[in-house]
Amino acid sequence: MSLLDQFREIWLVDFEFHAPPGHRPEPLCLVALELRTGRRVALWRDQLGDRPPFDTGPDSLIVAYYASAECGCFLALGWELPANVLDLYAEFRCETCGRYVPSGNGLLGALAYYGLPVMDAVEKTAMRDLAIRGGPYSAEERTALLDYCASDVRALSLLLDRMEAGLHRRALLRGRYMKAAAVMEWHGIPFDGDAWRRLVAGWDGIKDRLIQEIGGSLGIYRGRTFSQEGFARWLAKEDITWPRLDSGALALDDDTFKLMAAAYPQVAPIRELRTALSQLRLQELSVGPDDRNRTLLSAYRSRTGRNQPSNSRFAFGPGTWIRGLIRPPPDRAVAYIDWAQQEFGIAAALSGDPAMIRAYQSGDPYLEFAKLAGAAPPDATKASHKAIRDQYKATVLGTQYCMGPFTLAERSAISVSEANRLLAAHRRSFPRFWRWSDAAVDYATLNGRIHTVFGWTQHVGPFTNPRSLRNFPMQANGAEILRLACCYATEAGIQVCAPVHDALLVEGPAGQIGEVVRATQACMRRASADVLGGFELESDAKIVCHPDRYMDDRGRAMWTTVMRLLDADTPPADGRGTPPAGGSPAQSIKEIDVVSPLGAC
């Protein structure tokens, strides 16, 4: 019994579309082929009406490669999204995740992987460039695009035929998320367009001023470029012996700078400058004409099934200060809602470790762990035992990444034997978790694959990092939960702007944002319960109403610095200096922390 048998109609669908960075897609043409009857539709954009030219109801299946693109075109045309989506890209990723895929994950790569006839890659590139160029198109160009679109559909049918036997019902769940991804990409993240444009215009000036203020006369920077040669000369002049890498090059990482700044105070400003400059990256953020940050979420891109949007184009990619550009439009609000201790909760639920479950449900797993280990009394609080809690927190987080005693010792500034003691305490406190974790690694190694509750699979080879295997159940099931929450929320009509690994950014009317947050949290809770066999993960929310901007605590100082330098060069048009959010950050952000049973850890 094939997955396809339950559908009356199966439509293989491909759009060509035009979508400059930050813009919503603009469909150019559509080709669709019904698998069993051979019925075929090929339409240029002016022939596309207000509904799909084929059935997209519950008895039909829409098949595409990278279906978020097709779904984006549905949205652009005002069409209701199809009830059932099968995305052969998602299936191909799942089928080959962890394996060597010689020709990439595109449609051509998938065809090549299975030894199916492949169209000319040169032609594909030419046609893609034609779509990127945008209209108007001559009659010949239209014919070429439609032909190309049709050839992709033929290729898709070959691929479906090859992959059909391996398809499982769960494929529809993955396809369902591609619809949600399209909706989120469609909404995008609201930006302060004016601040954004001023930043882009004043970019080089900001860098110049920073360099000038701190280290202009030291000969370490040539223009805006750090010169190792210049730095070496400066070190010689200051009579400083600097650590070197095995390669002989100067060690220029921040840890080394930190170490050296402690011994030589004159190094500190240079470290600050390097840190600041390293965070000054934003030119690539793709912002649409509607002042919204919009980019491909790249669903299923990572081995754990996470989204992997481009760091440079996505508002949540670069340094956290960039998030200050996120600002709800008039009368609107946004909320950043993240799961509390998501990976710890997943580990607790899936392993069934009773102590871990209690620790999660206590609201402060780290302190609870310290108490379990006998390092803190039962009545200890976050305030009364901060140092102890920090150590046990580092241990919990470290074990989630399979950190060894040496790294933990280094990170926490403790001895290796102390680190060993902490790691042993974790094993002793959560024995069932460790048995479960060991079993997962054994299973993966013996079976050559490891999978999530809903079937996302990573294939395991001789070179697979065992720490990666140990981390997989937490990270990959976390991704599963996130995808499901995105489905629930978007299907409920919540305006989800973006997923951020363990969080959702949502938007709504300022007057109703509390309701929106509660509804979203309900979706997130339900998604976690669905994946974790009834175990609910709680979430915390941070709400920002217009005219305030989103601000991550970690980014405040940098935001303030950047805005100061920007104002010095290019005062804003109204002459009043940068609005409050740039001036006095501590008071400028309206944050309403929605109370969660878990509180903040």
Add this chain to the structure above:
DNA sequence: TCTATATCACCC
């Protein structure tokens, strides 16, 4: 002048 590589920084 362009590309490849090593190193580093950032995100969750």
Add this chain to the structure above:
DNA sequence: AAACGGGTGATATAGA
């Protein structure tokens, strides 16, 4: 042998 999971991407320098 390395010793922190999953990623993207910028930068500086060396080499073609």
